[in-house]
Amino acid sequence: MKKIVFSLFVLFFASQVKAQTIPDKAAQIKAAVLAAPQDFRKGAKVYGYDANGEWTVLREGSNEMICIADNPNAEGFSASCYHKDLEPFMERGRALKKEGKNFKQIFDTREKEAKSGSLKMPSEPASLYVLSADKADFDPMKGKVDNSYLRYVVYIPWATMESTGLSTKPDFPGMPWIMDPGTHRAHIMISPPKD
Known part of the structure; x- marks a missing residue:
């Protein structure tokens, strides 16, 4: 009987510790929207984690921006915000990752689906x-x-060096360059120099 009571205590304590590591909804939203430009923060949709650490919508949005709160199980802090036209691409990536797919498998699957039209990609540049x-x-x-650091990405599916005039690598810190040119995931990278 003592072993059962002790085991229940350990399970209860562990669940309480886990719940305490998940920031409340307001704190997650506050930190997540810091990644968005000021004009988009108030109305951005925000995804994050519930008290059990499950992925959920923390706040519905009223503008074009979607933000992702920091993953409490990951090292350091990282939040991101993106234009709503990128949501099918992002959601598909999350689903494939949940299935256990690696980066190459995710890339190849989305490339095939984007080419076939079953994965909707933005028709205009999306940040x-x-x-x-x-x-x-x-x-x-x-x-x-x-002491945060903000980097920028502009997705332009199928764009190339020739269509944009951008190099495939930066010649100096902060220089925009194109990554994955000619693919569904073609995007302009802008990484300002760090102090």
Whole structure:
């Protein structure tokens, strides 16, 4: 009987510790929208995690921006926001990752589906913003981030060096360049120099 009571206590304690590591909804939203330009923050849709650590919608949106809260199980801080036209592409990637697919399998599957038209890709350039920080600079319970770094991505499916005039690598820090040219995942990378 003592073993059963002890086991139940351990399970209860473990579940309480896990619940305490997930920031509340307001803190997750506050930190997630920091990745978006100021004009989009108030009305952005936000995905994050519930008290059990399950993926969920934290807030419905009223504009073109979708934000992803920091994953509490990942090291450091990372939040991202992207244009709603990228949602089919992003959602498909999340589904494939959940199935256990690796990066190449995810890329190949989405490439095939985008070419066939079963995966809808943006018809116009669509932006993604990624905000990151070291673990020491992030207070998850308050949604406060210090010393953060913001990089920018503009998806232009099927774009090439020739269609954009962009190199496939930056010649100096902060220079825009095109990654994955000629594919569904073609995008302009802009990584400002770090201090």
